[in-house]
Amino acid sequence: MLDADLSEVLAAGVSADDVPELASLLHARGVLGSFVSLFRGSDAEVLMRLLVLREIGHEAEAPRWTPDGLRQRFAYLDPVKLETVLKRLREHALLQFGDDGHYRLSDLGRNAVVALSALLQFAAEEDAELGFLTAQLAGLEATGSMTPQALGHLLGKLNDLTLHFEDAIASGSEFRIVDARRRLAANGRWLDRGTGLLNRLLADPEVDFEIARVAQRIGLAQSRLARVDAAFQRALNKIESQRVTLGASGISSSDVSAWLRGLPTDQLAALAGGAAVVPPSPALLAGGHELLDRAELVLSDDVRRAEADLTLPPPDAADVGAAPEVEDLRLLEHFTDRLRAIDAAAPLGPTVAGGGFGAASYRLSLLALLADGSEASPAEGPIGAFMQVPLAVRFETGLETVGHDEIEAVSRGDVRPRPSAEP
Numbered sequence: 001m002l003d004a005d006l007s008e009v010l011a012a013g014v015s016a017d018d019v020p021e022l023a024s025l026l027h028a029r030g031v032l033g034s035f036v037s038l039f040r041g042s043d044a045e046v047l048m049r050l051l052v053l054r055e056i057g058h059e060a061e062a063p064r065w066t067p068d069g070l071r072q073r074f075a076y077l078d079p080v081k082l083e084t085v086l087k088r089l090r091e092h093a094l095l096q097f098g099d100d101g102h103y104r105l106s107d108l109g110r111n112a113v114v115a116l117s118a119l120l121q122f123a124a125e126e127d128a129e130l131g132f133l134t135a136q137l138a139g140l141e142a143t144g145s146m147t148p149q150a151l152g153h154l155l156g157k158l159n160d161l162t163l164h165f166e167d168a169i170a171s172g173s174e175f176r177i178v179d180a181r182r183r184l185a186a187n188g189r190w191l192d193r194g195t196g197l198l199n200r201l202l203a204d205p206e207v208d209f210e211i212a213r214v215a216q217r218i219g220l221a222q223s224r225l226a227r228v229d230a231a232f233q234r235a236l237n238k239i240e241s242q243r244v245t246l247g248a249s250g251i252s253s254s255d256v257s258a259w260l261r262g263l264p265t266d267q268l269a270a271l272a273g274g275a276a277v278v279p280p281s282p283a284l285l286a287g288g289h290e291l292l293d294r295a296e297l298v299l300s301d302d303v304r305r306a307e308a309d310l311t312l313p314p315p316d317a318a319d320v321g322a323a324p325e326v327e328d329l330r331l332l333e334h335f336t337d338r339l340r341a342i343d344a345a346a347p348l349g350p351t352v353a354g355g356g357f358g359a360a361s362y363r364l365s366l367l368a369l370l371a372d373g374s375e376a377s378p379a380e381g382p383i384g385a386f387m388q389v390p391l392a393v394r395f396e397t398g399l400e401t402v403g404h405d406e407i408e409a410v411s412r413g414d415v416r417p418r419p420s421a422e423p
Protein backbone atom coordinates (compact mmCIF):
# COMPACT_ATOMS: atom_id res chain seq x y z
CA MET A 1 0.00 0.00 0.00
CA LEU A 2 1.10 3.55 -0.75
CA ASP A 3 1.43 5.35 2.56
CA ALA A 4 2.03 9.00 1.74
CA ASP A 5 1.70 11.88 4.17
CA LEU A 6 0.15 14.54 1.93
CA SER A 7 0.13 17.13 4.69
CA GLU A 8 3.77 17.82 3.90
CA VAL A 9 3.04 18.84 0.33
CA LEU A 10 -0.39 20.49 0.62
CA ALA A 11 -0.84 24.11 1.59
CA ALA A 12 -1.65 25.01 5.16
CA GLY A 13 -5.27 24.30 6.03
CA VAL A 14 -5.88 22.10 2.96
CA SER A 15 -6.62 18.40 3.30
CA ALA A 16 -6.54 15.67 0.67
CA ASP A 17 -10.35 15.53 0.64
CA ASP A 18 -10.44 19.17 -0.49
CA VAL A 19 -8.60 18.31 -3.76
CA PRO A 20 -10.90 16.35 -6.13
CA GLU A 21 -8.01 15.62 -8.50
CA LEU A 22 -6.43 13.42 -5.81
CA ALA A 23 -9.46 11.18 -5.45
CA SER A 24 -8.63 8.79 -8.30
CA LEU A 25 -5.00 8.53 -7.18
CA LEU A 26 -5.92 7.85 -3.56
CA HIS A 27 -8.43 5.24 -4.66
CA ALA A 28 -5.64 3.40 -6.52
CA ARG A 29 -3.16 3.41 -3.65
CA GLY A 30 -2.63 -0.35 -3.90
CA VAL A 31 -1.70 -0.26 -7.59
CA LEU A 32 0.48 2.82 -7.19
CA GLY A 33 2.22 1.32 -4.18
CA SER A 34 3.19 -1.76 -6.19
CA PHE A 35 4.62 0.37 -8.97
CA VAL A 36 6.47 2.60 -6.50
CA SER A 37 8.05 -0.46 -4.94
CA LEU A 38 8.98 -1.72 -8.40
CA PHE A 39 10.87 1.45 -9.33
CA ARG A 40 12.24 2.50 -5.93
CA GLY A 41 15.95 2.05 -5.32
CA SER A 42 19.11 2.16 -7.41
CA ASP A 43 19.13 1.65 -11.16
CA ALA A 44 20.61 -1.83 -10.80
CA GLU A 45 17.91 -2.89 -8.34
CA VAL A 46 15.11 -1.57 -10.57
CA LEU A 47 16.55 -3.32 -13.63
CA MET A 48 16.79 -6.62 -11.72
CA ARG A 49 13.14 -6.43 -10.63
CA LEU A 50 11.95 -5.60 -14.15
CA LEU A 51 14.09 -8.40 -15.59
CA VAL A 52 12.73 -11.05 -13.22
CA LEU A 53 9.15 -9.86 -13.56
CA ARG A 54 9.26 -9.78 -17.36
CA GLU A 55 10.92 -13.18 -17.74
CA ILE A 56 8.38 -14.81 -15.42
CA GLY A 57 5.53 -13.21 -17.36
CA HIS A 58 6.90 -14.18 -20.79
CA GLU A 59 6.49 -17.89 -20.10
CA ALA A 60 2.98 -18.46 -21.44
CA GLU A 61 2.97 -22.28 -21.74
CA ALA A 62 4.07 -22.87 -18.13
CA PRO A 63 3.17 -19.74 -16.15
CA ARG A 64 4.09 -21.30 -12.79
CA TRP A 65 7.67 -21.60 -11.60
CA THR A 66 9.30 -23.63 -8.86
CA PRO A 67 12.00 -21.98 -6.76
CA ASP A 68 14.60 -24.30 -8.32
CA GLY A 69 13.32 -23.45 -11.79
CA LEU A 70 13.75 -19.75 -11.10
CA ARG A 71 17.27 -20.28 -9.76
CA GLN A 72 18.20 -22.20 -12.93
CA ARG A 73 16.52 -19.61 -15.16
CA PHE A 74 18.40 -16.74 -13.49
CA ALA A 75 21.67 -18.53 -12.90
CA TYR A 76 23.51 -15.41 -14.13
CA LEU A 77 22.20 -13.42 -11.12
CA ASP A 78 23.58 -13.47 -7.61
CA PRO A 79 21.45 -16.01 -5.63
CA VAL A 80 21.10 -13.69 -2.64
CA LYS A 81 20.08 -10.76 -4.84
CA LEU A 82 17.57 -12.99 -6.64
CA GLU A 83 15.94 -14.04 -3.37
CA THR A 84 15.74 -10.37 -2.33
CA VAL A 85 14.00 -9.47 -5.60
CA LEU A 86 11.51 -12.34 -5.30
CA LYS A 87 10.73 -11.39 -1.70
CA ARG A 88 10.12 -7.74 -2.65
CA LEU A 89 7.84 -8.72 -5.57
CA ARG A 90 5.84 -10.98 -3.25
CA GLU A 91 5.49 -8.36 -0.56
CA HIS A 92 4.04 -5.82 -2.99
CA ALA A 93 1.53 -8.16 -4.66
CA LEU A 94 3.35 -8.35 -7.99
CA LEU A 95 4.29 -12.01 -7.52
CA GLN A 96 2.40 -14.74 -5.67
CA PHE A 97 3.68 -17.90 -3.99
CA GLY A 98 0.97 -20.57 -3.95
CA ASP A 99 0.29 -23.41 -1.57
CA ASP A 100 1.73 -25.81 -4.15
CA GLY A 101 5.17 -24.18 -3.75
CA HIS A 102 5.11 -22.44 -7.16
CA TYR A 103 5.58 -18.81 -8.10
CA ARG A 104 3.19 -17.07 -10.49
CA LEU A 105 2.38 -13.54 -11.53
CA SER A 106 -0.52 -11.81 -9.83
CA ASP A 107 -3.09 -9.95 -11.92
CA LEU A 108 -1.40 -6.69 -11.00
CA GLY A 109 2.01 -8.08 -11.92
CA ARG A 110 0.78 -9.29 -15.32
CA ASN A 111 -0.78 -5.89 -16.04
CA ALA A 112 2.53 -4.27 -15.18
CA VAL A 113 4.41 -6.63 -17.51
CA VAL A 114 1.97 -5.94 -20.37
CA ALA A 115 2.22 -2.16 -19.87
CA LEU A 116 6.01 -2.26 -19.76
CA SER A 117 6.20 -4.49 -22.85
CA ALA A 118 3.99 -2.13 -24.84
CA LEU A 119 6.00 0.90 -23.77
CA LEU A 120 9.35 -0.75 -24.54
CA GLN A 121 8.08 -1.83 -27.95
CA PHE A 122 7.52 1.77 -28.97
CA ALA A 123 10.66 3.04 -27.22
CA ALA A 124 12.79 1.86 -30.16
CA GLU A 125 10.99 4.32 -32.46
CA GLU A 126 11.12 8.09 -32.54
CA ASP A 127 8.13 9.81 -30.94
CA ALA A 128 7.18 6.58 -29.18
CA GLU A 129 4.62 8.54 -27.20
CA LEU A 130 2.37 9.10 -30.23
CA GLY A 131 2.45 5.41 -31.20
CA PHE A 132 1.86 4.30 -27.61
CA LEU A 133 -1.05 6.69 -27.14
CA THR A 134 -2.65 5.62 -30.42
CA ALA A 135 -2.32 1.95 -29.50
CA GLN A 136 -3.80 2.57 -26.05
CA LEU A 137 -6.75 4.45 -27.54
CA ALA A 138 -7.36 1.66 -30.04
CA GLY A 139 -7.52 -0.81 -27.17
CA LEU A 140 -9.88 1.40 -25.17
CA GLU A 141 -12.09 1.88 -28.21
CA ALA A 142 -12.22 -1.86 -28.86
CA THR A 143 -13.26 -2.57 -25.26
CA GLY A 144 -15.70 0.35 -25.04
CA SER A 145 -13.68 2.04 -22.30
CA MET A 146 -12.85 5.30 -24.09
CA THR A 147 -12.63 8.37 -21.87
CA PRO A 148 -12.18 12.08 -22.63
CA GLN A 149 -9.01 12.08 -20.50
CA ALA A 150 -7.43 9.36 -22.68
CA LEU A 151 -8.25 11.35 -25.82
CA GLY A 152 -6.88 14.48 -24.17
CA HIS A 153 -3.43 12.89 -23.94
CA LEU A 154 -3.41 12.38 -27.73
CA LEU A 155 -4.64 15.94 -28.31
CA GLY A 156 -1.84 17.31 -26.14
CA LYS A 157 0.77 15.32 -28.07
CA LEU A 158 -0.55 16.53 -31.45
CA ASN A 159 -0.55 20.16 -30.30
CA ASP A 160 3.00 19.76 -28.99
CA LEU A 161 4.12 18.39 -32.36
CA THR A 162 2.45 21.30 -34.15
CA LEU A 163 4.28 23.85 -31.98
CA HIS A 164 7.58 22.01 -32.53
CA PHE A 165 7.14 22.10 -36.32
CA GLU A 166 6.13 25.77 -36.31
CA ASP A 167 9.22 26.64 -34.26
CA ALA A 168 11.39 24.77 -36.78
CA ILE A 169 9.91 26.77 -39.67
CA ALA A 170 10.24 30.07 -37.79
CA SER A 171 13.91 29.35 -37.02
CA GLY A 172 14.81 29.41 -40.73
CA SER A 173 17.35 26.63 -40.12
CA GLU A 174 17.53 24.16 -42.97
CA PHE A 175 18.71 21.39 -40.65
CA ARG A 176 15.87 21.90 -38.15
CA ILE A 177 13.30 21.98 -40.94
CA VAL A 178 14.64 18.80 -42.56
CA ASP A 179 14.73 17.05 -39.18
CA ALA A 180 11.17 18.17 -38.39
CA ARG A 181 9.98 17.00 -41.80
CA ARG A 182 11.57 13.59 -41.23
CA ARG A 183 9.90 13.44 -37.82
CA LEU A 184 6.52 14.23 -39.39
CA ALA A 185 6.99 11.48 -41.98
CA ALA A 186 7.94 8.99 -39.25
CA ASN A 187 4.66 9.73 -37.45
CA GLY A 188 2.56 9.50 -40.61
CA ARG A 189 1.27 5.99 -39.95
CA TRP A 190 0.18 6.87 -36.42
CA LEU A 191 -1.66 9.93 -37.71
CA ASP A 192 -3.46 7.75 -40.26
CA ARG A 193 -4.46 5.24 -37.61
CA GLY A 194 -5.61 8.03 -35.35
CA THR A 195 -7.78 9.38 -38.17
CA GLY A 196 -9.44 5.97 -38.58
CA LEU A 197 -10.06 5.81 -34.83
CA LEU A 198 -11.67 9.27 -34.85
CA ASN A 199 -13.89 8.38 -37.79
CA ARG A 200 -15.24 5.35 -35.91
CA LEU A 201 -15.85 7.40 -32.77
CA LEU A 202 -17.65 10.22 -34.56
CA ALA A 203 -19.71 7.76 -36.62
CA ASP A 204 -21.22 6.31 -33.43
CA PRO A 205 -24.52 8.16 -32.76
CA GLU A 206 -24.41 7.19 -29.08
CA VAL A 207 -20.91 8.45 -28.37
CA ASP A 208 -20.52 10.63 -25.29
CA PHE A 209 -20.69 14.37 -26.01
CA GLU A 210 -17.40 15.13 -24.24
CA ILE A 211 -15.64 12.35 -26.17
CA ALA A 212 -17.04 13.69 -29.45
CA ARG A 213 -15.89 17.23 -28.59
CA VAL A 214 -12.31 16.13 -27.86
CA ALA A 215 -12.30 13.91 -30.98
CA GLN A 216 -13.26 16.90 -33.16
CA ARG A 217 -10.43 18.95 -31.68
CA ILE A 218 -8.04 16.07 -32.42
CA GLY A 219 -9.28 16.10 -36.03
CA LEU A 220 -8.49 19.82 -36.29
CA ALA A 221 -5.02 19.24 -34.85
CA GLN A 222 -4.38 16.48 -37.39
CA SER A 223 -5.55 18.78 -40.19
CA ARG A 224 -2.98 21.38 -39.12
CA LEU A 225 -0.27 18.71 -39.15
CA ALA A 226 -1.33 17.63 -42.65
CA ARG A 227 -0.73 21.19 -43.89
CA VAL A 228 2.66 21.49 -42.21
CA ASP A 229 4.41 19.47 -44.94
CA ALA A 230 3.55 22.12 -47.54
CA ALA A 231 4.89 24.79 -45.18
CA PHE A 232 8.11 22.78 -44.86
CA GLN A 233 8.49 22.71 -48.65
CA ARG A 234 7.92 26.46 -48.98
CA ALA A 235 10.50 27.16 -46.28
CA LEU A 236 13.03 24.86 -47.98
CA ASN A 237 12.39 26.52 -51.36
CA LYS A 238 13.08 29.91 -49.77
CA ILE A 239 16.32 28.61 -48.28
CA GLU A 240 17.28 27.09 -51.64
CA SER A 241 16.90 30.48 -53.33
CA GLN A 242 19.28 32.01 -50.76
CA ARG A 243 21.87 29.21 -50.85
CA VAL A 244 25.37 30.33 -51.83
CA THR A 245 27.58 28.14 -54.04
CA LEU A 246 31.34 28.38 -53.55
CA GLY A 247 32.56 29.15 -57.04
CA ALA A 248 32.32 26.34 -59.56
CA SER A 249 33.13 23.66 -56.98
CA GLY A 250 29.51 22.56 -56.60
CA ILE A 251 29.83 22.96 -52.81
CA SER A 252 27.09 25.07 -51.24
CA SER A 253 26.87 26.87 -47.93
CA SER A 254 24.58 24.08 -46.69
CA ASP A 255 27.29 21.50 -47.41
CA VAL A 256 29.81 23.56 -45.44
CA SER A 257 27.39 23.96 -42.55
CA ALA A 258 26.66 20.21 -42.49
CA TRP A 259 30.41 19.48 -42.50
CA LEU A 260 30.99 21.88 -39.61
CA ARG A 261 28.13 20.34 -37.61
CA GLY A 262 29.81 16.95 -37.91
CA LEU A 263 33.17 18.09 -36.51
CA PRO A 264 34.14 17.50 -32.88
CA THR A 265 34.26 20.49 -30.55
CA ASP A 266 38.05 20.61 -30.40
CA GLN A 267 38.37 20.78 -34.19
CA LEU A 268 35.77 23.56 -34.36
CA ALA A 269 37.73 25.50 -31.74
CA ALA A 270 40.92 25.03 -33.77
CA LEU A 271 39.23 26.33 -36.93
CA ALA A 272 37.89 29.39 -35.11
CA GLY A 273 41.23 30.12 -33.47
CA GLY A 274 42.43 32.52 -36.16
CA ALA A 275 38.99 33.85 -37.07
CA ALA A 276 38.15 35.60 -33.79
CA VAL A 277 39.77 38.95 -33.10
CA VAL A 278 39.81 40.52 -29.65
CA PRO A 279 38.36 44.06 -29.90
CA PRO A 280 40.40 46.92 -28.44
CA SER A 281 39.65 47.95 -24.91
CA PRO A 282 37.40 51.05 -24.69
CA ALA A 283 39.92 52.59 -22.30
CA LEU A 284 42.43 52.80 -25.17
CA LEU A 285 40.10 54.66 -27.56
CA ALA A 286 40.25 58.10 -26.01
CA GLY A 287 41.30 59.70 -22.78
CA GLY A 288 39.62 62.44 -20.80
CA HIS A 289 41.37 65.32 -22.60
CA GLU A 290 40.48 64.00 -26.07
CA LEU A 291 36.83 63.59 -25.10
CA LEU A 292 36.79 67.15 -23.71
CA ASP A 293 38.25 68.58 -26.93
CA ARG A 294 35.64 66.78 -29.02
CA ALA A 295 32.84 68.03 -26.78
CA GLU A 296 34.03 71.66 -27.03
CA LEU A 297 34.22 71.41 -30.80
CA VAL A 298 30.73 69.99 -31.14
CA LEU A 299 29.15 72.45 -28.73
CA SER A 300 30.72 75.58 -30.31
CA ASP A 301 28.53 78.01 -32.25
CA ASP A 302 30.75 77.85 -35.35
CA VAL A 303 30.15 74.15 -35.72
CA ARG A 304 26.42 74.58 -35.23
CA ARG A 305 26.22 77.27 -37.92
CA ALA A 306 28.25 75.15 -40.34
CA GLU A 307 25.93 72.19 -39.80
CA ALA A 308 22.82 74.37 -40.17
CA ASP A 309 24.03 76.02 -43.44
CA LEU A 310 22.01 74.42 -46.25
CA THR A 311 23.27 76.68 -49.07
CA LEU A 312 24.05 74.81 -52.28
CA PRO A 313 27.62 74.99 -53.56
CA PRO A 314 28.32 77.22 -56.59
CA PRO A 315 27.81 75.65 -60.03
CA ASP A 316 30.79 74.15 -61.82
CA ALA A 317 31.29 74.19 -65.57
CA ALA A 318 31.12 70.74 -67.10
CA ASP A 319 33.93 69.57 -69.35
CA VAL A 320 32.14 69.36 -72.72
CA GLY A 321 35.22 68.03 -74.44
CA ALA A 322 35.37 64.77 -72.44
CA ALA A 323 34.06 61.88 -74.46
CA PRO A 324 32.24 59.02 -72.72
CA GLU A 325 34.27 55.93 -72.04
CA VAL A 326 33.71 53.09 -74.45
CA GLU A 327 34.82 49.49 -74.25
CA ASP A 328 38.00 48.73 -76.19
CA LEU A 329 37.05 45.97 -78.64
CA ARG A 330 40.04 46.27 -80.94
CA LEU A 331 41.43 42.90 -79.87
CA LEU A 332 38.04 41.30 -80.61
CA GLU A 333 37.85 42.90 -84.06
CA HIS A 334 41.41 41.81 -84.87
CA PHE A 335 40.66 38.24 -83.76
CA THR A 336 37.48 38.23 -85.87
CA ASP A 337 39.53 39.15 -88.98
CA ARG A 338 42.04 36.39 -88.13
CA LEU A 339 39.28 33.77 -87.84
CA ARG A 340 37.69 34.80 -91.14
CA ALA A 341 40.99 34.03 -92.86
CA ILE A 342 40.96 30.37 -91.70
CA ASP A 343 40.11 28.06 -94.61
CA ALA A 344 41.17 24.70 -93.11
CA ALA A 345 41.18 23.00 -89.70
CA ALA A 346 43.63 24.73 -87.35
CA PRO A 347 44.62 23.67 -83.79
CA LEU A 348 43.68 25.87 -80.89
CA GLY A 349 47.26 26.67 -79.82
CA PRO A 350 48.40 28.67 -82.90
CA THR A 351 44.92 30.16 -83.26
CA VAL A 352 44.86 31.87 -79.86
CA ALA A 353 48.58 32.58 -79.47
CA GLY A 354 50.02 36.08 -79.80
CA GLY A 355 50.44 38.95 -77.37
CA GLY A 356 51.14 36.90 -74.23
CA PHE A 357 49.09 34.89 -71.80
CA GLY A 358 46.39 37.53 -71.22
CA ALA A 359 45.52 37.98 -74.88
CA ALA A 360 45.57 34.21 -75.49
CA SER A 361 43.22 33.60 -72.56
CA TYR A 362 40.85 36.25 -73.93
CA ARG A 363 40.85 34.64 -77.40
CA LEU A 364 40.26 31.17 -75.92
CA SER A 365 37.26 32.46 -73.94
CA LEU A 366 35.88 33.96 -77.16
CA LEU A 367 36.23 30.58 -78.89
CA ALA A 368 34.32 28.95 -76.01
CA LEU A 369 31.59 31.56 -76.52
CA LEU A 370 31.55 30.79 -80.24
CA ALA A 371 31.32 27.08 -79.52
CA ASP A 372 28.25 27.58 -77.31
CA GLY A 373 26.51 29.50 -80.07
CA SER A 374 24.54 31.73 -77.69
CA GLU A 375 21.29 33.01 -79.20
CA ALA A 376 21.29 36.02 -76.87
CA SER A 377 24.25 37.67 -78.67
CA PRO A 378 23.59 41.00 -80.41
CA ALA A 379 22.96 40.98 -84.13
CA GLU A 380 25.08 44.10 -84.78
CA GLY A 381 28.40 45.48 -83.63
CA PRO A 382 31.76 43.76 -83.10
CA ILE A 383 30.32 41.04 -80.90
CA GLY A 384 27.57 40.24 -83.40
CA ALA A 385 30.13 40.10 -86.21
CA PHE A 386 32.26 37.71 -84.20
CA MET A 387 29.33 35.39 -83.45
CA GLN A 388 28.50 35.23 -87.17
CA VAL A 389 31.94 33.92 -88.15
CA PRO A 390 31.27 30.65 -90.12
CA LEU A 391 33.59 28.49 -88.03
CA ALA A 392 33.03 25.43 -85.85
CA VAL A 393 35.03 25.13 -82.61
CA ARG A 394 35.65 21.68 -81.14
CA PHE A 395 37.22 21.07 -77.70
CA GLU A 396 38.74 17.70 -76.81
CA THR A 397 39.95 16.09 -73.60
CA GLY A 398 43.57 16.74 -72.65
CA LEU A 399 46.14 19.45 -73.20
CA GLU A 400 48.33 20.38 -76.17
CA THR A 401 51.85 21.66 -75.48
CA VAL A 402 52.65 25.15 -76.83
CA GLY A 403 55.83 26.21 -75.00
CA HIS A 404 56.07 29.82 -76.17
CA ASP A 405 54.40 33.22 -75.89
CA GLU A 406 53.91 32.70 -72.11
CA ILE A 407 51.73 29.62 -72.84
CA GLU A 408 52.86 26.24 -71.52
CA ALA A 409 49.84 24.26 -72.74
CA VAL A 410 46.36 24.84 -74.09
CA SER A 411 43.21 22.73 -74.33
CA ARG A 412 43.29 20.25 -77.17
CA GLY A 413 40.91 21.01 -80.04
CA ASP A 414 40.64 22.74 -83.41
CA VAL A 415 38.83 25.44 -85.36
CA ARG A 416 37.54 24.56 -88.82
CA PRO A 417 35.22 26.11 -91.42
CA ARG A 418 31.60 25.21 -90.86
CA PRO A 419 29.89 23.36 -93.69
CA SER A 420 27.41 25.46 -95.61
CA ALA A 421 24.47 23.20 -94.63
CA GLU A 422 25.23 23.54 -90.90
CA PRO A 423 23.34 26.42 -89.24
